[in-house]
Amino acid sequence: MADKLAGFFVKLGYDLYNNLIEKGRYITILTGLRNTLLIALCAIVIGTVIGALIALCRLSKNGFLRGIGSGYVTIIRGVPLVTQLMIFYFVIFGPMGWDKILVSIIGFGINSGGYVAEIFRAGIQAVDKGQMEAGRSLGLNKTQAMMKIILPQAIKNILPTYTSEFITLIKETSVAGYIAVQDLTKSGDMIRNATYNAWIPLLSVAIIYLVLTLGLAKLFTLLERRLARSDRG
Amino acid sequence: MIEVKDLYKQFGDNIVLQGVTETIQKGEKVVIVGPSGSGKSTFLRCLNLLEQPTSGEIWFENTQINDKKGDINKLRQKMGMVFQHFNLFPHLTVLQNIMLAPVELKLQTKKEAEENAMRLLERVGLVDKAGSYPAMISGGQKQRIAIVRALAMNPDVMLFDEPTSALDPEMVGEVLNVMRELAEEGMTMIVVTHEMGFAREVATRVLFMDEGKILEQNTPDAFFSSPRNSRLQDFLSKVL
Numbered sequence: 001m002a003d004k005l006a007g008f009f010v011k012l013g014y015d016l017y018n019n020l021i022e023k024g025r026y027i028t029i030l031t032g033l034r035n036t037l038l039i040a041l042c043a044i045v046i047g048t049v050i051g052a053l054i055a056l057c058r059l060s061k062n063g064f065l066r067g068i069g070s071g072y073v074t075i076i077r078g079v080p081l082v083t084q085l086m087i088f089y090f091v092i093f094g095p096m097g098w099d100k101i102l103v104s105i106i107g108f109g110i111n112s113g114g115y116v117a118e119i120f121r122a123g124i125q126a127v128d129k130g131q132m133e134a135g136r137s138l139g140l141n142k143t144q145a146m147m148k149i150i151l152p153q154a155i156k157n158i159l160p161t162y163t164s165e166f167i168t169l170i171k172e173t174s175v176a177g178y179i180a181v182q183d184l185t186k187s188g189d190m191i192r193n194a195t196y197n198a199w200i201p202l203l204s205v206a207i208i209y210l211v212l213t214l215g216l217a218k219l220f221t222l223l224e225r226r227l228a229r230s231d232r233g
Numbered sequence: 234m235i236e237v238k239d240l241y242k243q244f245g246d247n248i249v250l251q252g253v254t255e256t257i258q259k260g261e262k263v264v265i266v267g268p269s270g271s272g273k274s275t276f277l278r279c280l281n282l283l284e285q286p287t288s289g290e291i292w293f294e295n296t297q298i299n300d301k302k303g304d305i306n307k308l309r310q311k312m313g314m315v316f317q318h319f320n321l322f323p324h325l326t327v328l329q330n331i332m333l334a335p336v337e338l339k340l341q342t343k344k345e346a347e348e349n350a351m352r353l354l355e356r357v358g359l360v361d362k363a364g365s366y367p368a369m370i371s372g373g374q375k376q377r378i379a380i381v382r383a384l385a386m387n388p389d390v391m392l393f394d395e396p397t398s399a400l401d402p403e404m405v406g407e408v409l410n411v412m413r414e415l416a417e418e419g420m421t422m423i424v425v426t427h428e429m430g431f432a433r434e435v436a437t438r439v440l441f442m443d444e445g446k447i448l449e450q451n452t453p454d455a456f457f458s459s460p461r462n463s464r465l466q467d468f469l470s471k472v473l
Contacts, residue, residue, distance in 0.1 A: 130320035131322065133320065134314075134322070135322075136306075137312075138309065138313075138333070138383070138386060139309040139334060140338065149322055149333075152324045153322075
C-alpha cells in the first residue's frame, strides 16, 4: 500500500515535471496566457466602444441608425462566434496579411460589441423616464442630461452583466486556436500533443482560467459596492 | 406671460387636449382641477414641451415655445417643474441635485450655486440633509428638495404636476406649506392638484378641465360656491 502511494507521487512528480517544466513547457503556458489576456483585454475595450455606439444607435430617434444598430446585433448574435472568427481571418483580414492575434482582437471585439450593446441599451432603458424629464425640465439638453443624469445611473444597472460579459469573453477566447493563435487553451493542447498526457496540461489551463475569472468577478464586486453608496437607505 | 392658443394633443387615436386656449398673467396662481384622464397633466406638460403639442401655439414671454426655431432648453431654464414622483437624481446628494443644472449650464459658479442651494435649503428647513442621498429622506422631504432644485434656476414660473399625490397623508402639509410661501412671495404658479383646500386658499384662479377642455374657470370663491357647469357640480360633489 505504502509502496503504491509512493509510486503514485513519484509518477505525479515526474508527470508534472514532464508536462510543465521540461523543455521550457511553462513558457508555452505563459505565452498562451499572455495571448489570452492580450486578446481579451483589447477585445473588451473595442467591444465596449462598439457596444456604446451601437447602443446609442439603437436608442436613436433616427430610423436609419436604429436599423444599423439592430442589424448589427442580429448578425453578431445569430452567427456562431467561431464562424465569425474564421470569416474574419480566412476571408477578410488573413488574405490582407494581418497578424493572427490582431485579427482575433478585432474579431472578438466586434463580436463582444454586439452583446455589450444590448447590455448598455437595457441598462440605459432601465433608468426611470422621469429622470430624463427632470433633467430636461431644468434646461439641460439631451446630451447633458444623458452624461450627468442617465449614464451614471445606467452604469449601476450595467456593471453586473458587463462583468459577466467580460468573463464570458475571456473564456470564449479559447476558440482562437481555430485560426491557429496560440492562446492558453491551444498551449495546453500543444503540450498534450507533445507529452501524450491529457490531464495535467488541461487541468493547469482550467485552473488558470478559473483564477482569472474569479479574480475579475471579485474586482467588479468591489466596484459595484462602491457605486452602490447612494442606495444605502 | 403664458399664452396658449387652440392647443390639441393626440396620443395615437386618443385626443387628450381638444382645443385649449388660455392666458396666464405674471403673478397668477392658477390651480387646475378635474377628474383623472381629463388632460390636465398633459396640458401642464405641454407648457414646457415635455409633451409636443399636436397643433396649436404656446407662447412664453413673447417667444413661441413650440416653434422649431426656438431654443426650448433656454426657455425651460425659466420654467421650473415639480413632478408627482419627485424625480430627484438618486446618484447625487441633495446638494448636488440642486447645484447640477445651474453649474452645468454655467449660470452660476460652483461656489455661487452652493451658497444659493444652502440658502434655499434653509428656507425649507432641510439644511441638515444637504449631504444625504435621496434614498435616505422621506417623500415630503424629497418633494421639498425637488421644489428647491427647480427654484435654484431662478425661474419666472413654476409648474406643479400633482406634487402631493404620491405622498403619505401626513407629509402633504409640509409640501403645501412651501408652495404657499412661494405663492406669497409672488411666484407665478400653475398647479395641477387634487388638494381642494389649497386651491381655495392659494389660487387666484381655478380651472376645471374635463375631456381635454377647460369647461369652467373662476375665482376660488365663486368656483367652489357657485359652479355653473353640470360636470363641475358633479365633480365637486364627489371631491368636497
